[in-house]
Amino acid sequence: MRVHSTWIPVSVFFGLFSAVGATDYWLSQDQLRYKQVVVSPIDVPENSSVVVRTPIDQQSVSQALYTDILQKEHAGVPLADQSAFTQLPDITQAAILDKRILELMQNKEYNEVIRLCRSTHLQRRLSAGIQFDYALALSRSGQHKEAMQAYRVLLDHQPNHQAAAINLGLQLLVSKQYAEAGEILTGAVSISSGVRKAKALSALASALKRQGDWAGAEKAYARSIEYRPGHANTWLKLAQARQQLDMPYVHTEKTYERAVALAVDSAAAWSQLGRYRLLKLDFTGAIDALNRASALSGRNERLRKDLAWANLEHGRVKAAHGHWSWLKRYAKSDNDRLLAEHMLGLINQQQRSLAPLPQHRAEFRYAQALLAGKPGGHNNSDHENGDHESSIKQLQTLLASPEWEARARLQLARGLANHGIETRSAEYSNGAKNQLFVAYEHTVTAFAPLLKENLHLPEIHRQKIEFASQHGMLDLALMELEESLKQHPDSIILAAQKIDLLSLRQQWDQASQYLDTLPETMRNHDDIARAAHRLENRFKPGKRHFSAILPSVHSILFNDASI
């Protein structure tokens, strides 16, 4: 049939076409298959290295001739006047100059270098390759202006001279000519490679930073690290830039952590990490880092104070007490010693007649706010119930302070939550359950803005949960805690809080089980260890039952009824 006669060649053609196409495709995939290698003896020795010859051979210089020339030079005969020198080929002359300069630089005889170079014609310096040493010697001997000029001359002759470009940039930085330094160092970056590029980038970042371009500095530091990843100082500066730009907390903290990982013995690095964490309300993290810094640096008043605050905020009253006591005795300024006394009074809940704290420093105003919030506070004996309004006003003035803003906001949040609960108490007419929900709503509303901030969020959660449990909202607090732990499963403070909360609810078995599920690294942490210890104490009969939540400055401040 004619119709069938069509389909036969069509089928044959498409069959062949498809077969070829499929085979082509299959073979192309076949290329991804591997050859199985059977381990078998091979004879390649592979144990000697070959030194690659350097491409440029050094001109050999007779030692006797060299010594003779030098002696005459020392005796006051310039090289240009010595026939033994001038009769030598140019390349030998260059080699002698280079050798001599090298020796002088190694011996740090910079003035000699300068003298010798000045007695040599500029063209000779350039062709002998000693112009760079000349410039370097000038800068090391403090002649920065001349050094910059020498670098410029070299760069005119050799625009791709990486070291000269970088050093010129550095000199401009030293001379505070930041804008020009930025231009020169940008060029240095483009011609440099490897570690030099990293240095150029780091210097460029400094120039940008000085001009207020923190964003540019951050980028330059980040790029510098790509070329020199093991440089701790650059990591530290990058972290500082990120902090300045208020970049996400986790990211910036990680950068600090990498800096300290590379410089484990640097007290400065640890203390910067600690301060950053304190700034961002990571009190337990701050304590860890600051303790490391303290162990490395010994007596350091600044560190002590930071530790005093961190421990106080975190509720480690004993440790806080120790640090404030040290400050009371050893702080250099009177005001700091006064501050320490006030803080000790706050901790001991003692009323003492002390001079008022000055108001010129934000730290003092914060302390004042804490003190004013305490019932029968130090500064105003007329207020038996504490001057909450005064405290709030003080805290509000701190919102403009980068260092104290976060802590002030945290205090204000607690105050707001407390105020909401107290003033709405008349509306609780439908029973305890409803009352709790309303109270919980106030708590959530008060802390909600903080959870949107660039802060150590587990601490915000912890504070909120602590507040809720202090006001009897145990179920809601536990529910909130579970949600928080989902978001921050590695948070030590939340884990410790869960142990405490479960034991407060007398769910000791659950608390123990939860403790057992924690990884060893978490269980070894101080906070968890303390929580475990408290759990054990509560569980043992006859032991005094402590509060689930350690007394903190917050509970002292607001006289929470549940304590």
Next chain:
Amino acid sequence: MSTKTHFLRTEAWLAYIAIVLLLLHVRLVPFEPDAVKPRNIFQFDLMMTFDAAPADTAVSVYLPQPSERQDVFAETVQANHMEQSVYTADSGRISRWIGGRDADSISYSAMISSVGYRYEIPAELRINPDLDSSWQPYLRASEAIAVQHPEIQSLWQSISPTDDQSVLQVLQVIYNYTSGLETLPFKGLTDSLTALRLGAASCNGKSRLFVSLARLNGIPARLVGGIVLNEGRKKTSHQWVEVYIENQWVAFDPTNRYFAQLPSHYLELYRGDHSLFSHTANIGFDYSFNIQDQFISPALLPHVNEDDAGATVNSSINLAALLTQINMPAKTVSIFLMLPICALIITVMRNLMGLKSFGIFMPMLIASACAFVGLGPGLLGFALIVVIAFAAHVLLHPLRLLKIPRLATIISVINLATIALLYTVDRFTDMQFGLMSLFPVIIISFVADKLHDLAEERDWLELAKTIAGTLISIAACYLCLTSALLHGIFAVYPETYLLVLAAQIYMGRWTGIRVAELLRFRNLVNQQFGVMGINARNRDYVARLNSSRELRSAADKLESKTRLRSAGIPVPDTLAEFSEFAQLEQLNEVLSSLQEFVIKPNAGSQGNGILIIKGRQGEQFIGSSGQSISLLSIRRHLTEIINGNYSQLGDSDTAFLEPLIHQHPLLQTIAPYGLCDIRILVSEGRILSAMLRLPTRDSGGKANLHQGAIGAAVDLQTGEISRCQRNGQPLARHPDNQEPLIGVKLPYWQQILDISDKCSQAIPLGYMGIDICLDKERGPLVLEVNGRPGLEIQNVNHFGLYDRLTISNGVTQST
């Protein structure tokens, strides 16, 4: 045709010869799959640029080294004003260039073929504590690889496996730890301690830490450097690790997660903790790699068939090698080898599938250009050029240029526009648009010409079909041109071309129904009527019964009219002829006495170029639709005809004038919007079939079935209309005036049959279609004789022509 005849045909003989030659070939030279089987080849290009140093400039780099795993061939180096020396060290193959002030770049390229390795490490293997001192370089610490450092030891203590003497377990733990480190895009060197402290590193940091831990456990380990051959341009190299186990260096890559395996797209350049490049300082050194992945036949590779000494190791023929010896580039060779197969594909597409395209072999040319730039960019480029040409056509149309100058102008416009487009696109994309200069721009200009014609006719369906057919043909040819498997087969076994030849001859003889015709004649095919397709018509009837001279003669309407008139067959008078532009000077004089007339091109077809003048109003003439036509317009139209715009033959043509035919009142009643004609199909003196074609408004007054005219089947015995259809749909009344059509008996029917009989004797075409109209005064007049009559008459009559041939065997139909 009998089976015996089948096996004795030319194509069968060719196939036998091909098979015999193949068998002989395989017997003499054993079949080697690797000679034919395509493989992945990477084209590796390294470009280094720098500024000249005041003194000598030196640059060193590790070059790819052939080994058991990787093959390197077709290496070329270009380094003006530099001297090169190459030597092999234990770390790898180093090339060093030294040059003077004028040196500024070095380029190196090679083709790389490599195999992936997967290593099996026995689980029972133990760490060997008694390695001799020769292994010290691979066990001790170095500047960037700490081994006995407390931090490394502390790390090991925290991650060591239960059995710390098991090679497999130790390596697994090391691999898991290092591959689990965060990957950061460090470009500088990261020593192992930094990687450990940061908990993050790039490939070199992770690899160094891996080596540190392996060496700590007494397992010799070293870094390996190279390139990951991903297609594209890049500037990054890569480092991984090799560990010596038993008697084998086993590869690990903690960055890209390859445990005891090395993929085929890893190019090894050096072993040890080295830098890929070293160069004179302060020269602004820069470099980049460009890698292209090709799936290529080994027959096209330059070094196949030669061992290291240059002796031929495989004595089989390699057509590709012969062509490359005459400096034909590999890509061109591959296309050259595939051209016969592409031609076969075109044949199949047209004669078997029935796909139409712009130009018969034009898709093959476009596909060849696409083979250089890629199918996507190629088709895009083709479309862009067609659009440019079409736009040029449209812009030039009002100027009414003559045909050849018009095409020449379009070619110039396309050229300029293409240059601008290529330059602009090349700046913003990575596509190799420059290679589109290979496109046959001239051919494409003809495509645009045809496209314009179709668009002017508003035959959108036809246009769409032609475009689709063109694209399919291009794609099919492209797949064939780029098939690495076929390259290999035809290069190494050239006798297979005989099979292609046999297939082409077979297709040349094949007269079956095309696939597209199965759809066109689906009603007839389903009912198993003997439908005749174009292949059968062209080969069995037109080619057999009509000589090319007679076909040309039939296409010449004036000549046909003369012959018919001589045979006493009534034809329309010829009022005037214009074959040269100079004759148009007399146009005014010629037309001064005429009120109504028809202008026709002598070699026109399908009614194209016909201008009907129905009357006159002063100096203006009135067209078929009542429009006013000036003398100037008529002159222009005549100019176009003389220029050959409507000629089937493409040459200049003659325009002639005929009196306007007023058709028979019966036909005028049923089809008032144009001149009806009767098509009589005659084969070897026998009348096979007849149909009446009725114009409609939709067909623009033309009796063209493809443009919407009605086809009415006429009974050969009675001359009555038995059925009607339009665009494949049956109908009983004329759609414009609802006049009933079925049962209408055509006047002068016997006379029409007699005229047809006389035509078949007057014009020696064995197979012809005779178009007859019915004049009101003169009765049947033969309009033209067609040597290749269409096949739609089968659909109209609902009867296949083969069956008609059977029924009317040797008997002329008469009433």
